[in-house]
Each structure stands twice: as C-alpha cells, then as structure tokens.
Amino acid sequence: MRRTGITYLTLLAAGTLGALWVAPHLEDPASVLAALLPTWAGAYLAWTAYRSERLEAAAVQSPAAVADRLATAVRREWEAEAEVRRLAEPYPLPVGWRDADRDLAEASGPGRLAGRDDELATVFTDRVPTRRLLVLGDPGSGKTLLLVRLLLALLDRRQEGEPVPVLFPLASWDPTALDLRGWMERRLVQDHPELAAPAPEPYGQVTLARMLLERRLVLPVLDGFDELPARAGAMALHRINAALPYGCGMVLSSRPGEYRAALQPRSGVPARLAGLAGIHLEALDGEDVAAYLRRDAGGSDTPAARRWAPVARALGTAAPVGRALTSPLMVSLARTVYNPRPDEGHEVLPNPGDLVWLRTRTAVEHHLLDAFVDAAYRPHPHRPRRWTAAQARPALAFLARHMERGLDGVAEVAWWKLRHAVPAALPRVLAGVLLGMAGWLLEGTVMELSHRFTSGAVPTDWEQRGGLGVVAAGICGGLVCGLAAGLAITLLCVLAAAPDDLPELVFNRLADGGSLALVGMIISGFAFGGRPSLRRPSHWDRRALLTGAAAALCYVAAFGNACGTASALLYGVTAAAVGTDGVLADPARPVARVRWHWTTRGVCRGLLVGTLLGGSIVLEGLLSPVLSGDPDKEYIAPPDPLAALGAGAQVGAVFTVSCLLVHALRAVPVDLGASVDGRALLANDRRTLGTCVLTAAVVGAVVIGIQGWCAVLGGSTRVWGAQATGGHLWMFAVGLIPALLTGLAIGIRQSEWGHYLVARCYLALRPRLPYDLMTFLADAHERGVLRRVGAVHQFRHIELQHRLAGAGTRSEGSGG
Structure with a gap:
C-alpha cells in the first residue's frame, strides 16, 4: 500500500506540475487553477476509499493467526540464542530439581514435581494443572538456561491457536511505575514491533500485543524476579497478581531469598500467587560435571581432557573448587576458559589445575569471572579478532x-538507549547547528541559482539567509535546538558580511534566531502537544518569555526603532502559553518507517498556526509606520497594507504546511516477520529519516509552490525572498526549502x-x-x-x- 501511495502521489504531482507549466502560455491561466482545485479533492477521496479497503482486508486476521506468527518469531529468536550459548554442546548440562518449600509455593507436594534434564516441559504440562510454576535457584544455578529449554520444548508441543510462551526479563521492569500487563505489552512491541499495529475493530482500540495478552494467548515466562530492587519485591508480587490472576498460566524464576523476602514485607499486606507450584534447582553432581568437562574437551582420552584430572578429584568434595563447580554458570565459565575450541590446541590455554590451589569458593568464582573475558577474546586461528581482551x-x-x-x-x-549516557542537551545543540547550517546553505544556494539562471532576479543576500533552518531546529528540538541554530547562522552571516555593518547584522540575526526558534516551538506544540488550550500564567514557559523579550531588545538594537518587537513579544507569549517541545518519539524502542496520520484536529491546529504566524506579519506591516517612524522603509514586513497581507498569507501558508507535516508524519515499527537484530532495527530507523525528507519534500514543494504560483497570478512581485521575474518554476524550488528542512527536522526528531x-x-x-x-x-x-x-x-x-x-x-x- 505504501508503494501504491507513493506512485499515486507522484503521478498526481507530476500532472499538477505539468498543468501549471502550461498555464502561463494560455490566455486564461486562472482557468487552469480552477480546474485543478476539485481534482485534488477527488484524488483524496479516491485514495481514502482505497486505503480503507486495504486496511479492512488486513484487519480480518484473527488473534490465533497473530499468535501463530508470534510463535514462529519467538522460536527463531531463541533457537539462534541457544546455538550461540552452545546449550546442546556437547550435550545439555544435566540439571535436577526438587519440590520447592510449601511456604514459597502452595501447590507443591513432596516429590510430585521432582525431575531432571528435559522433563520440565512434561512436569509443567502434566503435573501442574494450573500451569503456574515457580522456578527457584541459587545464583548461577541455571534458571535462565532451564527456562530457555522449557520455552523451546513448549513451542515444540504447541498447537495452532494455543498460547505462545514468551520470555520476559524482569530486570527491565519497574513495578512502581508500570503495571505488569502494560510493561509486557511494551516488551512485545519492542521485540516484535508489528504487534504495535491496531487490533481488528471487534477487539477494541488496542494494539495487537494487548489483544494477545487480554485473550490469554501469551504464556509469560518471567525471568529474574531477584533482579528487581529489593524494596519493590512486594509491590511486584501485587502487580503480578493483578495482571495474572488465578487461571492465567505463567512461569516465574527467582532466587529463594529474594522471593521469600517479597512474601514477607516489613510493611503492608503480603501478596501470594494463587495456585503456584514450585521447584528448586539442585546443585550439579560432581561426576556429571567431570564427565561434561571431559566430553567438552574432546573425550576422556584426549590430552585436553586429562588436564582436568586434579579438578575431577576435587569435585563432589568440600574443596573450594568442588563447591564452586556445582553451578551451571561456573561450569560454563570453566569450559570456556580452559577447554579448546575446534581447531585450537590446548597448549596455549591456562591449566585448570590452578583452580585447585585457590583457597575459597568465592576466590574460584571471581577467578573464573575475571578470566572469562580473556578467554572469550583470545585469538583463534580461523576467526578474525577486531578487539583484544x-x-x-x-x-x-x-x-x-x-x-x-x-x-x-x-x-x-x-543502542537506542545510549542517549542517556550523554549530556541531555548535546543532541539538541548538534541538531540545531546542523539544521541551521543546512538552512543557510539551502536558502542561499537556491537564491544564487535563481539569480544566475533567470532574468531579472536580484543578487543573493547571504547575510539574510537561514531563518527557515532556525524554524526547523525549533520543530526538531525545542528552544535549545532553535537557539543553537540561530547562533550558528549568526556566525555564518558574520563571516559573509561587510565589516562596516557588523553590529547591526549581529543584533538582527540574533533577534531573528530567537523569534524563529519560538516559531518552531509554536509549530511543534500545536502539532504534537497535549495542551491545545491556553495554560494558566503560573504554568507558562518562562524560557520562552525571556527569549521573546531578548529578541525584541535585539531588534531595537539592530534597527534603532521598535520594528520586530511586536512579533517577537507575540511569539514569546504564544510559545509560553501554548507551545511546548512536543512529544518526542518513544525512547523505549526505535522506529522503522513513517505513516500518514491525518486528523481533523491536526488540520485545524495547522490552519490556526498559519493564521497566527501570518497574522503577526500583517500586524508588523500595519504598525510599521508607527514602529519605525519611516512609512517608506521596509523592516520586518512591507508597510503597504495589501503587500503586508500578501506577505502574511505566504508566511502563514508555509508554516501551515510545516505544522501539518509535523502532525501527519508519525513513526511506526517494523514487521513481525523481520529480524529483531539490533543492526536491522538501526538500518530501519535510519531509513526513517530519508523517508521523512523525501515525503515532506514532495508534498511541501508542491503545496507551497502552488501557493507561490497563485500569489504571482494575483500580482505579487516577491515570494519568500524570490523575485517573481525568476519564473514560475522557481516558486516550487523556493517551496522546496522549507519542505526539505521540515522533513529533516521530523526525521531527526522521530528517529x-x-x-x-x-x-x-x-x-x-x-x-x-x-x-x-x-x-x-x-x-x-x-x-x-x-x-x-x-x-x-x-x-x-x-x-x-x-x-x-x-x-x-x-x-x-x-x-x-
């Protein structure tokens, strides 16, 4: 549907531009415009009907079909992870368990759930009628690995339309801020982003992820309860109880001590999970560990396996190394550190016999943890190594x-959460500098080309370029971003200016920078903000007020009169009362592409923004004789009322289009069947910026160009700084500037x-x-x-x- 829409829009734009190209050569150019106006309305209705039919066809998918696709994605993800972790090499490490204590799991019984190795799936499906299981184990006892094996086994037994086991690492959950179901929905959307799409209409205004959770088509496997903050343990149990009451299947893993502490809070009512059966993982058997390590080294008769003889004699005893190698984690670390990989000799590896000389269990564990990184990054004859240990x-x-x-x-x-590791203002400052410089270069280049390749055009005034870049920066990152763009443009203009008018130029550019940064805030606030009505004065943004006042003073210093003060103060009050920095893209997950999101409220807000900002230009023009004291000189707006009205209409049209584009281009995630590898998400997210720029350039250039063309037909001699004598096509080139900058701002903002x-x-x-x-x-x-x-x-x-x-x-x- 996206490809069809792009083709449809391209053909429509090409036909419109062709008609406008021919219109000046006709006797009645206005008749062409009259014929084009109803064409766009009919085209919009035709596209809306087509899109509705396609969406209705896509909405017929049932919850069971969505669950089946999710099961495929989960299986592919964890099979790849099991291969990387070498869970089946040389064979799964034998893990046994017994029934958990009755005070921790009320549905446990003596010996009823005890088992070993791959029996857990059978225990869960055949011996736990409530399908609610608690997996307890000491640190490093292999809880996560056992859950992965359980998840894959349940997926093998799953029938079409049945619940899908999904592993949720609880370390990323804040139970004091989010309920469990809402957090699980966010995790599903993050890991399988197609589930962010709206559910079919009969299931309510929810996402596909929420639909699966509400219809109990997801079996939560909650891993790492002990990794939650200790103070939040009791609250977490209450949240789990509320989201997964009796009758909802679940698997929960934890260390015994942390789970017991959560059941016995110092204050408040304790929470218990009803119908919960429990198992407790046992320590590994010494003989099993010795056989496993020797087999991983190539077999008991190989030289690499014979190196384990001193350690094997200590296994199953009270020796420090014997007690340390009773957990799957330490056994896994030991095999990585001391056993050779394929095509790797054991002669260059450390000797496992050194573990015997360590005096405490903690010393053995710390030694293995410290040696693991060196072992993971050691040279390999057939594998290139970009980084050393x-x-x-x-x-x-x-x-x-x-x-x-x-x-x-x-x-x-x-990768998308590393933004928290840098100063918060740095990305906005850099984005502002980038957008400011891009705006200055784009405006100046288009004006220079217009001067060189058209007759009657005036030379380029590089000292007055870049204002649209400041507006785009304000849209992108609010006041900080806009002011950074204003300062960057001021520096560029100073470098291009004559020395004799340097103070006036600096004050003028600083005033323009402050005012236009507020314009960007206003556009962003109307397009994205959640406060369409006026705030109370006590809640006004004082930074915006100060910026408006400072811009007004800079105008006074630049012109020696009050020109510019009316618009600067108006922008400051509006941005403080209504404008906000808007709603940024959800930092919890990256984006893949953008979609159109038209609403009646958004269109009305865009028209209101255009009227307000265009009206400020008209106000400046009407008050120009009073503010400047010279009715024949133009500062911010032309003093002639009709000319001021035309300039205000052009400004309002450009800012209306910018507001509508900011409102309409919304980020959406990738497809469920796509890879969830971080590099794939990064590539999708990066393409979002290009899509925003391209879409905004096509739509904005056509709409703003048509507006400029109509202004020329109406007798205007100047459109956005371009002389009308430059030809009608230059109106579209001039309109391309704000469109490109707006698209770049939207892309930076949302990706x-x-x-x-x-x-x-x-x-x-x-x-x-x-x-x-x-x-x-x-x-x-x-x-x-x-x-x-x-x-x-x-x-x-x-x-x-x-x-x-x-x-x-x-x-x-x-x-x-």
Whole structure:
C-alpha cells in the first residue's frame, strides 16, 4: 500500500506540475487553477476509499493467526540464542530439581514435581494443572538456561491457536511505575514491533500485543524476579497478581531469598500467587560435571581432557573448587576458559589445575569471572579478532556500570538507549547547528541559482539567509535546538558580511534566531502537544518569555526603532502559553518507517498556526509606520497594507504546511516477520529519516509552490525572498526549502538514529565504547559475553555484570 501511495502521489504531482507549466502560455491561466482545485479533492477521496479497503482486508486476521506468527518469531529468536550459548554442546548440562518449600509455593507436594534434564516441559504440562510454576535457584544455578529449554520444548508441543510462551526479563521492569500487563505489552512491541499495529475493530482500540495478552494467548515466562530492587519485591508480587490472576498460566524464576523476602514485607499486606507450584534447582553432581568437562574437551582420552584430572578429584568434595563447580554458570565459565575450541590446541590455554590451589569458593568464582573475558577474546586461528581482551574489557565495564546505575531505567544494552549516557542537551545543540547550517546553505544556494539562471532576479543576500533552518531546529528540538541554530547562522552571516555593518547584522540575526526558534516551538506544540488550550500564567514557559523579550531588545538594537518587537513579544507569549517541545518519539524502542496520520484536529491546529504566524506579519506591516517612524522603509514586513497581507498569507501558508507535516508524519515499527537484530532495527530507523525528507519534500514543494504560483497570478512581485521575474518554476524550488528542512527536522526528531550517532561519537571520543558499536555488541554476543533478548542485549549473567561493573569502578578509582 505504501508503494501504491507513493506512485499515486507522484503521478498526481507530476500532472499538477505539468498543468501549471502550461498555464502561463494560455490566455486564461486562472482557468487552469480552477480546474485543478476539485481534482485534488477527488484524488483524496479516491485514495481514502482505497486505503480503507486495504486496511479492512488486513484487519480480518484473527488473534490465533497473530499468535501463530508470534510463535514462529519467538522460536527463531531463541533457537539462534541457544546455538550461540552452545546449550546442546556437547550435550545439555544435566540439571535436577526438587519440590520447592510449601511456604514459597502452595501447590507443591513432596516429590510430585521432582525431575531432571528435559522433563520440565512434561512436569509443567502434566503435573501442574494450573500451569503456574515457580522456578527457584541459587545464583548461577541455571534458571535462565532451564527456562530457555522449557520455552523451546513448549513451542515444540504447541498447537495452532494455543498460547505462545514468551520470555520476559524482569530486570527491565519497574513495578512502581508500570503495571505488569502494560510493561509486557511494551516488551512485545519492542521485540516484535508489528504487534504495535491496531487490533481488528471487534477487539477494541488496542494494539495487537494487548489483544494477545487480554485473550490469554501469551504464556509469560518471567525471568529474574531477584533482579528487581529489593524494596519493590512486594509491590511486584501485587502487580503480578493483578495482571495474572488465578487461571492465567505463567512461569516465574527467582532466587529463594529474594522471593521469600517479597512474601514477607516489613510493611503492608503480603501478596501470594494463587495456585503456584514450585521447584528448586539442585546443585550439579560432581561426576556429571567431570564427565561434561571431559566430553567438552574432546573425550576422556584426549590430552585436553586429562588436564582436568586434579579438578575431577576435587569435585563432589568440600574443596573450594568442588563447591564452586556445582553451578551451571561456573561450569560454563570453566569450559570456556580452559577447554579448546575446534581447531585450537590446548597448549596455549591456562591449566585448570590452578583452580585447585585457590583457597575459597568465592576466590574460584571471581577467578573464573575475571578470566572469562580473556578467554572469550583470545585469538583463534580461523576467526578474525577486531578487539583484544584489553580493548574489550573497558567497553564492557562501561556498559555494566551504565546498567548498574540505571541511567536508562533498565538492565539492558540497547543502542537506542545510549542517549542517556550523554549530556541531555548535546543532541539538541548538534541538531540545531546542523539544521541551521543546512538552512543557510539551502536558502542561499537556491537564491544564487535563481539569480544566475533567470532574468531579472536580484543578487543573493547571504547575510539574510537561514531563518527557515532556525524554524526547523525549533520543530526538531525545542528552544535549545532553535537557539543553537540561530547562533550558528549568526556566525555564518558574520563571516559573509561587510565589516562596516557588523553590529547591526549581529543584533538582527540574533533577534531573528530567537523569534524563529519560538516559531518552531509554536509549530511543534500545536502539532504534537497535549495542551491545545491556553495554560494558566503560573504554568507558562518562562524560557520562552525571556527569549521573546531578548529578541525584541535585539531588534531595537539592530534597527534603532521598535520594528520586530511586536512579533517577537507575540511569539514569546504564544510559545509560553501554548507551545511546548512536543512529544518526542518513544525512547523505549526505535522506529522503522513513517505513516500518514491525518486528523481533523491536526488540520485545524495547522490552519490556526498559519493564521497566527501570518497574522503577526500583517500586524508588523500595519504598525510599521508607527514602529519605525519611516512609512517608506521596509523592516520586518512591507508597510503597504495589501503587500503586508500578501506577505502574511505566504508566511502563514508555509508554516501551515510545516505544522501539518509535523502532525501527519508519525513513526511506526517494523514487521513481525523481520529480524529483531539490533543492526536491522538501526538500518530501519535510519531509513526513517530519508523517508521523512523525501515525503515532506514532495508534498511541501508542491503545496507551497502552488501557493507561490497563485500569489504571482494575483500580482505579487516577491515570494519568500524570490523575485517573481525568476519564473514560475522557481516558486516550487523556493517551496522546496522549507519542505526539505521540515522533513529533516521530523526525521531527526522521530528517529533514534541521530541520538545514537551522537552518543556513539561522544563515547568513542571519551573513550568509553568502540565507534562501531553494533559490530562490537554482535561480536560480544557471538563470543558468549552478552545474550540477546529480543532486540536488546544483556550480560550473560548478572554476576558477570556485577563483576565487570565493580572492576571498572576500581580501575577508574585507581586511575583517578
């Protein structure tokens, strides 16, 4: 439908431009305009009917069909993750469990749920009639790995239309801020973004993700209850009870101590999950661990396997290494550190016998955690290595500290959340400088081409260019962004100006920068803001008021009179009372493309913005003789009433189009069947910016160009700084400038790629992270340092994250 819409719009625009091209050569050009006006209305109705039919056809999908597609995506995701984690190499590590204590899980019974290895799916489906299971285990006992095996087994047994098991890492949930169902909906949309689409009409005004949750077509596998803050444990249980009452299936994993503490809060009413059966993972058997490590080393008779002899004798005893290697985490670390990979000799590897000489279990665990990064990044004969362990460790330590401190609110590594690791104003300042410079160059270039290739055009006045870039910056990032653009343009204009009028030029450009930054805020506020009505004076944005007052004073200093003060003060009051920085794109997830989002309220707000901002120009023109004291000199607007009305109409038309584009171009996520790899989401997000620019350029140039063409037919001699003698086609070229800048502002505003680019450069210069961060994260995932959960990454285990974060803090402290 998008391709059809682009083709339809292109043909319509081409036909309109062709008609306008021919019109000046006819005896009655106005008849062409009269014939074109009803054409656009009919074209809009035809497109609306086509789009409605296609949407209705797409809406017939049933919840069961959506669940089946989700099951396919979840299976593909976790099968790839299991391969990276080598869960089946050389075979799944034997894990056993017993029934949990009755005070933790009321539906448990003596020996009823005990089992081993791959029996958990059978236990869950055959011995737990409520389909509500609690998995308890000590740190590193393999809870997450067991849940992954359970999830894949349940997917193998699942029939069409049945609930889909989905793993939700609870480390990214804040139970004090979000209810569980709302958080699960956000996670589903983030990891499978097609679920953000609206559900079919019979299921209400909800997303597909919410529809699946409400119809119990998702079986939540909640991993890591113990990773929630201790103070939030009791609240989390209440939230889980409210979202998943008795009758809703679920799986929950936790450490016993943290779960027991949540059941016995110091204050408030304790919450218990009704109908919950529980199992407790047991320590690994020493003989099983010895056999597993030898088999992973190639077999008991290989030289690499014989190196484990001292450790094997200590397994199953009270020795420190024997007690440490009872958890799947430590066994997995040990195999990575001491066992060779395919085509790798054991001669260059450390000797596992060194573990026997460590005196405490904690020392063994810390030794394995510290050696794991070196082992993951050691050279391999058939695998290129871009980063050494010494280069990777500081980056991993920074990511671990970033997650520990909760700068982004969750314990995840996601490229679109690195924006929290840089100063908040930096992306807006850089975006403002970029948009300001782009606006100055675009305006000046188009005016220069008009002067060189058309007859009768005036030379380019480079010292007066760039105002539309400031407006775009205000749309993109509010007042900070707009003022940064204004300062950048002032510097460019100073470099292009003659020295004798430098003070007046500086004051004039600063005044224009402040006023137009407020214009961008007003457009953004009307297009996106949630307050269409006036605020109370006590809630006004004082920064906007101060900016309007400062711009008015700069106009006085530049012109030596009161010209410009009326519009500057009007913009300041309007931006303070109504305008906001708007609603930015949801920082919880990236975007993939944009769609049209027309509403009657949005159109009315766009017309209101155009009337208000165009009216300010008319006001300046009518008051020009009074404000300047010279009725024959033009400052902000022409003093002639008719000319002022024409200038106001042109300004209002451009800002109306900008407001409508900001309102109509909305970000949407990618398809469910697409890869949720971070690099794929980054590429989709980056393409959003190009789509915004292209769409805005086509629509804006046509609409603004037609408006300029009509103004010329009505007798206007000047359209947006371009002489009418430049020809009718130059009206469309001039209209292309605000359209391109508006599209660029919308793209930067709604996509996370720009914020990620700033964060990547900022952290690489510090230095904190590699510049090629996506490749680094993918490489760390392939090496087993990180695990991928949907579109984000987490450390392989919380203990590894804590260890890296602590090591990074110690190294920073010693270095300081």
